[in-house]
Amino acid sequence: MSDIQTTRAARKIVIDPVTRVEGHGKVTIKLNEAGDVEQARFHIVEFRGFERFIQGRMYWEVPVIVQRLCGICPVSHHLCAAKAMDVVAGVDEVTPTADKMRRLMHHGQILQSNAVNVFHLASPDLLLGFDAPVATRNIVGVIEAFPEVGKWAIFIRKFGQQVIEATGGRRIHPRLCIPGGVNQNLSVDHRDSLLKDIDQVIKWCEAALELHKSFVASHRDLYATFASFPSSYMSLVGPDGGMDLYDGTLKAITADGKPIFEGVHADHYRDVIIEEVRSWSYMKFPHIRSLGRDDGWYRVGPLAELNCCAFIGTPIAQTARQEFMTLGAGGLVHATLAYHWARIVNMIHCAEIIRELLHDDDLQGTDLVLTGDRRPEGMALIEAPRGTLLHHYTVDEHDQVTGANLIVSTTNNNEAMNRSVTKVAIDYLTGKEITEALLNHVEVAIRAYDPCLSCATHALGDMPLIVTLEDADGAVIATRVKQ
Amino acid sequence: MSETAARPDRVLVIGYGNPGRQDDGLGPAVAVVIEQLGRHHIAAFEAYQLNIEDAIDIARHDIVWFVDASLTGPAPYAVRDLSPGASIEFTSHILRPEALLAIARQVFGATPEAHLLAIRGYCFEFVEGLTSGATDNLAAAISMLTERLGIVEAEVLA
Numbered sequence: 001m002s003d004i005q006t007t008r009a010a011r012k013i014v015i016d017p018v019t020r021v022e023g024h025g026k027v028t029i030k031l032n033e034a035g036d037v038e039q040a041r042f043h044i045v046e047f048r049g050f051e052r053f054i055q056g057r058m059y060w061e062v063p064v065i066v067q068r069l070c071g072i073c074p075v076s077h078h079l080c081a082a083k084a085m086d087v088v089a090g091v092d093e094v095t096p097t098a099d100k101m102r103r104l105m106h107h108g109q110i111l112q113s114n115a116v117n118v119f120h121l122a123s124p125d126l127l128l129g130f131d132a133p134v135a136t137r138n139i140v141g142v143i144e145a146f147p148e149v150g151k152w153a154i155f156i157r158k159f160g161q162q163v164i165e166a167t168g169g170r171r172i173h174p175r176l177c178i179p180g181g182v183n184q185n186l187s188v189d190h191r192d193s194l195l196k197d198i199d200q201v202i203k204w205c206e207a208a209l210e211l212h213k214s215f216v217a218s219h220r221d222l223y224a225t226f227a228s229f230p231s232s233y234m235s236l237v238g239p240d241g242g243m244d245l246y247d248g249t250l251k252a253i254t255a256d257g258k259p260i261f262e263g264v265h266a267d268h269y270r271d272v273i274i275e276e277v278r279s280w281s282y283m284k285f286p287h288i289r290s291l292g293r294d295d296g297w298y299r300v301g302p303l304a305e306l307n308c309c310a311f312i313g314t315p316i317a318q319t320a321r322q323e324f325m326t327l328g329a330g331g332l333v334h335a336t337l338a339y340h341w342a343r344i345v346n347m348i349h350c351a352e353i354i355r356e357l358l359h360d361d362d363l364q365g366t367d368l369v370l371t372g373d374r375r376p377e378g379m380a381l382i383e384a385p386r387g388t389l390l391h392h393y394t395v396d397e398h399d400q401v402t403g404a405n406l407i408v409s410t411t412n413n414n415e416a417m418n419r420s421v422t423k424v425a426i427d428y429l430t431g432k433e434i435t436e437a438l439l440n441h442v443e444v445a446i447r448a449y450d451p452c453l454s455c456a457t458h459a460l461g462d463m464p465l466i467v468t469l470e471d472a473d474g475a476v477i478a479t480r481v482k483q
Numbered sequence: 484m485s486e487t488a489a490r491p492d493r494v495l496v497i498g499y500g501n502p503g504r505q506d507d508g509l510g511p512a513v514a515v516v517i518e519q520l521g522r523h524h525i526a527a528f529e530a531y532q533l534n535i536e537d538a539i540d541i542a543r544h545d546i547v548w549f550v551d552a553s554l555t556g557p558a559p560y561a562v563r564d565l566s567p568g569a570s571i572e573f574t575s576h577i578l579r580p581e582a583l584l585a586i587a588r589q590v591f592g593a594t595p596e597a598h599l600l601a602i603r604g605y606c607f608e609f610v611e612g613l614t615s616g617a618t619d620n621l622a623a624a625i626s627m628l629t630e631r632l633g634i635v636e637a638e639v640l641a
Contacts, residue, residue: 140567
């Protein structure tokens, strides 16, 4: 339901994110003197106080504590913190059982998180149309039109959660990882239970891809241009250049596919990335050091992962990637809506990885933890469902955390989201009115990135998307709130 | 009773929120208390937030209580009845109870009686533990909820 408010007074309404309104998104569209769109910004509230929350904690507690950060991606934070604390514990390489248990959990997490985005968030726009009535443009409307989609959404998500529970011992706050390894292996009962369903899950993912491709086939121009622009990309890749969502080195490429850097390990991230703070946002604006502030922005996430990797090491996903890359006609794929296609390819890859791992006897191994010489600092990278995630900690001689820095996927995509919203505003704003259609299109663009909204706090009362139109003097012309 | 008098209604309590964000932990705190009561016909679980597969559990119960912290609204709590109602958000970090009810109805043909218990919270920073005001509200909410569930106060205190 949308609530329309029009403000004609020539003053700027400030909706200050310092007040306790996490979970909301705010879009500001600024016009120039001629009345054309000059820029648009998507403001969201980022983690605040996290460093204070972590400081003073014992370093081995951190992989569990960081799950408090996010209700959607607790597993990603758990695993990334564990990798950073492996370094602190003096362990450069965990045992095969520990590595594969973590990978199993990670791919279960990405599978279930991507399923929520693809089916619950994206499918109403893509399968019913951007302009379908709000009353029906939702998951229930999709299920009415495509009954099987509801089944895929619920049971793929449930399967991913079962993988997390089997590896982490519980549905929420899993406790698989400790610095230097893991707490448990995979029981044969859990393995056999997951094996019973994995082939079906892969088939559903493949079916979802076919359904998505049918949308693309009938909307080629829209798909290619909506909220889109050429950009640089960054993701982890494996040592052979192939997709690796759990570990590897950072690679960044230009819009025409040329390498900016590659082979960068987590402990050298500051050599290639600068985090900038801007006055109007609580989010940091990371950019590639060698390209500078204006040109150094980039995109992360499934689209970046498919553009950056040389191949995918699982057969069905590799075939799907090859077809996906034809969208770029020999170059990279820049379509913002292609995030969704890429997300489904990743789901297939994750399901294939899970199947491979379930047949690997190392998961029943008993060599779980290694120890080493304590170090004062640890950094780690992982590809979370929304893209590259970094954790960086310093630890004192009493084993207490003294500093923490996180760059989350949504922060990496910050500038790109602004540009997508700007493109939508340029293409769809007519006059000085925030129409329902404009609001819808802004939302469609944002959904492609599926931003994290410091979501672990989501209490009732504040979860709107607020779109504000300002004139060249900063006066608010109109505001529209989607509750 | 939704069916026969021989079988008590199957009740589900979903308490959601983040205990690491002060009063956002009100929902999970309720779920923990209800779960510890160990009534065979009353299930309870805590979650950071609602998830789409919760529709499976919802469809298996006659009565569902969604319990969340509230940023605004009356103290100590407010209760309202819920009906299925789908919506689309701009991020997957938001899923409303009405949407889950709609999915349960659409996919599983189930329409349980549903209520939202919104317990007033006051502070939501990165701190573990409820504020004193929220703790008082929690006690009042649990008293009301257990009474609605037919559980006598002595059992709750025990």
